[in-house]
Amino acid sequence: MxxxxxxxxxDEPVSCEVEQSDLVYSGHVWDVRHDTVRYGDGQIVRDYVQHTGAVAVVALDDEGRMLVLQQYRHPIRARDWELPAGLLxxxxxxxxxTAKRELAEEADLVAAEWEPLLSFHTSPGGSDETLHVFLARGLSAAPQVHERTEEEQDIRVEWVAVDDVITAVLAGRVRNGVLALGAFAAAEHLRxxxxxGR
Incomplete structure (x- = not known):
């Protein structure tokens, strides 16, 4: 190291007085809040997504390849490449x-070795989501195969060298932020x- x-x-935690907080929208997965906050000598008003938080998994096989999944994402109207991931x-x-559960559910895999890789705020100006990324190794088939529905029904699974994932990110061919951060963090962790070890 x-x-x-x-x-x-x-990052520096700050505790500001929330003078008013209203639930603007209660959604299927997350909500939207409208807060009035005392900040400095005045007030600020912010709308943001109140999020459960999430996890993602960088799964590496014995050849150092990274598991990537492709599935349909409606907001971007695309089948993007992602890491196995899910909500808390x-x-x-x-x-x-949650990470162990998501790896089994989305990729039919279990891992013998787990370690935290990084945690980050996905969009701190508009959401309170924290996403935790874990590194998984020592992979084997999950004892139970999960039935997939909705976007996961035609999920595509591929194993790609970490450097090739990073090249695709830098070339703009894949744009999923969690995949990009996970790949860069995994490469640096391995480096x-x-x-x-030398």
Whole structure:
């Protein structure tokens, strides 16, 4: 691992008085809130998506290839390439357990080795979502194959070298932000682990 000479570089939690918070829209998956917040000498008014949070999985096989899934996403009218992922929508389920469940449900795989890779806010100006990405290795077939419906009914599964995923991201051929961050983080994680082992 490299020395952390910029240890001061971190997000700073701030507790502002929320003077009013209204539920503007209650949705099937998430809600929209309208908040009036005391900030500095004045007020700010913001609308944002109130999100359950989510997880994603960078699954690497023994050849160092990364599992990618392609499925239809209606808001962008495209079948985009993604990581196995899902919402934190089971009450009390820790993110690591959700990640294991999603890998089994979306890719029919289980992993012997799990480690947190990164967590990030997907769109902090418009959503409170935090997404947790896990690295999974030591893969084998899941004991139970899950039935897939809706967008997942024609899901496509491929194994791609991490460098090839990064090349596709940089070329603009794939635009899924979670896939991009996961691929870059996995590549850097592997690079640092290799450097530490030399």
């Amino acid at each position: 490299t020395d952390d000479t910029a240890g001061w570089l971190r 929508d089971v009450e009390g389920e820790p993110p690591a357990e 640092r682990a290799g450097a530490a």
